[in-house]
Amino acid sequence: MRMKINFADIKVVINKYAVLLSDLLRVDVEIVDNNLIRIGGTGIYEGRIGENITDQGYVYKKALDTGETLVIEDPGQDILCAECKKRGNCIELMEICVPIKYGETTFGVIGLVCSTESQKESLKSNLTIMIKFLEQIAEFISIKLIEQNQILENENSIKFFKEIINSIDDGVITVDREYKIININNRALKLFKLKPNVLGCKISIYETDEYTPKGYIYNFSIDNKEFKIIGKVVNNYINNKECNKIIIFKELVNVEEDGKKNNINCDSIVGQAQLLVDLKNRIKKISYADATTLITGESGTGKELVARAIHSEGNRKNMPFIAINCGAIPENLLESELFGYVNGAFSGASAGGRIGKFELANNGVIFLDEIGDMPLYLQVKILRVLQERTIVKIGSNKLINLNIRVIAATNKNLKKLVNEGKFRADLYYRLNIIPMEVPSLRERGDDVVLLTKMLVEKYNLRCNKYIHTIDKELIEIFKVYSWPGNIRELENLVEFLVSLSGENGVIEKSMLPISFVQSYTEEIKNKSEEVYPDDDIIELKEIERRYIKKALDKYGNSTEGKIKASKKLGIGIATLYRKIE
Structure with missing residues (x-):
């Protein structure tokens, strides 16, 4: 074991142990290191600390080499003393030496030396207890040495860490x-x-x-x-x-400045499906209105993208756009995030108070995402803000006037929550003045191909890759899959594929993660069972109805969607309308 700190560095502690032993046992004590340098001593050794005893410390040397406790009852006569320069003139009558060690490494030795017969008799009468006691003290010293080395290592690690972070x-x-x-x-x-x-x-x-x-x-x-x-x-x-x-x-x-940097507009919403074209046109129509807007749609469809487009297409585009996820912030912090607080409003409040999201968004747009997760007691306060266009910070009684547009979004069925008593009906009607629904990815037909290509370009830049080809079989899988996680799921998958791509610049079916393959396979199996149930023979008319429903679910119920569905089914558009009726 390599040690940067040795006995000499902790000699004050070692000498304290030597004095303690000497006072308790009434004998002289010396402690030497592994180079046989005396580090601590009492009695006849007190004034000889620092001496090298290599030419006389043969017993200590043996203890260092073997790591074993030695008892010499007749110093000068023992075989270990054969080469000692004091052989025949030794003043020691008895000696006990205990190695100071940690694991397999011995750092030094504690030596107890009797110079009188009474001391010798006292030690011999309690020899076993004395040795156990000495071994315990030796362990204390070794632990202290290890501890000091760990402290030094920590200090060096901290110094190294500081050099790195700087x-x-x-x-x-x-x-x-x-x-x-x-x-x-x-x-x-x-x-x-x-x-x-x-x-x-x-x-x-x-x-x-x-x-x-x-x-x-x-x-x-x-x-x-x-x-x-x-x-x-x-x-x-x-x-x-x-x-x-x-x-x-x-x-x-800078939140205020950052909020103004909203460069997302209708052109940022990628897609050509009729449902999406209608949505973009609706965004442009309502962007200059100040009426509260409620955006609904499944998770991952891009509701915040729509909210940002409304902001940038309207007359508040140069004012802040402040987004807050009502479901991501702990309930006990949400109120202070929304409304802010004054100095001393509650325990742990920042000394200068805090500006809330509503105040930050003043003259601009605030986007309340996941509004369906907002606790009922806060819904009352949001309703009051919408009605009175004022807020009051926590801990204050001063009204702050607002000139603000509120856009809310949710992936939940708010009407159902209202019926269940989990969402206030009056707030729902206040929010739902201009309703907007974002279509799911499975309703957007071939938009999945456009989105995939756009995302490949995005992650080419981010991952420093050059993907130039998407395998046709992979595209077909993407077009068939229902994408329950919508665009967010697609984006995560594309990032995965681009990240794992090789030098050939191609992403293909074989690269799909197991989790996706399992979901896709299960989905295909379930669809097959829906159309061709194993347990019964159904009429051809029913099979036809199910296939038409499947086509419309995929391409949408818009005119464009029905045209695509009819082409895929191999029938005319008039025939499709007749069969739907």
Whole structure:
């Protein structure tokens, strides 16, 4: 075992143990290291600390070599003393030496020396107990040595860690369990305009519902200053006593300015299906209205994309667009996120208070995503905001006037929630002034091909790849699959395929993950069983009806969808209408 700290570095502690033993046992004590240098001593050895006893410490040398406790009852006569220069003149009457070791490594020896007969008799009468006691003290000393080496290693590791974090461009902060700063690199100090004496100060950080391509956005406060940062928080599962979390961030965010940078418009919504064309036209028609809009649709269909398009196509496009996910923020924090609070509003509140999302969105648009997950007590307050166009911060009695457009979205059936008493009817009708439904991906026909190509281009750039060909068989699978997770599921799958692609620039069926293949296979099997049930023979007319329904489910009930369905079924459009009727 290689040790950077040796006995000489902890000689004060070692000498304390020597004095303790001497006082308890009434004998002289010396402690030597593995080079036979005396590190501690009492009595006749007290003034000879630091001496090299190589030419006389033969018993100690044996203990060092074997790692075993030795008892010499007649020093000078024992075979181990044969080469000692003091042989024949030894003043020692008895000697006990116990190795100081850890595992297989011996660091030194404790020596008990009797110079009187009474001392010798006392030791001999309690020899077993004495040896156990000495071995216990030897273990204490070895543990102390190991401990000091670990402290040094930790210090060196921290020094090395600081050198690393100061050499990278991202801001890095490490905090303990109480969220007190342990380390902060130069980049973080520069971004926050702080001084190194901020070490030990307490911070608060929690994730918002906001996300940018650069990373997640966090609310961060330190030294009575509040920031928004783009980055991530890494939990330390290895040694979370001293370092609980590592905060890595690239830059600060100005929420007001960032909210204005909404470059998404109708052209950003990719697709040519008639349902989507109708949706885009509806966005342009209602974008200049201030009426509350409720966007519905399955999860992953792009409801926030529609909300951003409404904002950028309308007269508030140069004003903030503030999004908040009502289902992602803990219930006890949601109210303060929405309305803000004043100084001293509640225990743990930031000293300067906080601006809420409604106030940040003033003169612009606020997007309340997953509104169906909002607790009932907050629904009352949202209703009041919609009716009175004012808010009151938590802990205040001052009204703040709002000039704001509210867009809400949900993947839930709000009417059903109203009937179940889980959503307020009055709020539902207030939100649903302009209803908009985003079609699912399976209703958009060949849009899945356009979206796949667009996503391949996106992840080519992000992953530094060049995918130029999508296998035809893969395209057919994409067109048949129902995509229960909609565009989000498609995007995750395309990112996976691009990431795993090779040098040939092709993504194909064989690259599909097992989970997707299983879902796809199960779906095909279920569809087959629906059309051709095993347990009965059904009429051809019923089979025809089911196939027509399947085609319309895939291509949609719009005129364009029916035309495509009729072509796929091999019948004329008039025939299709007749059979539907």
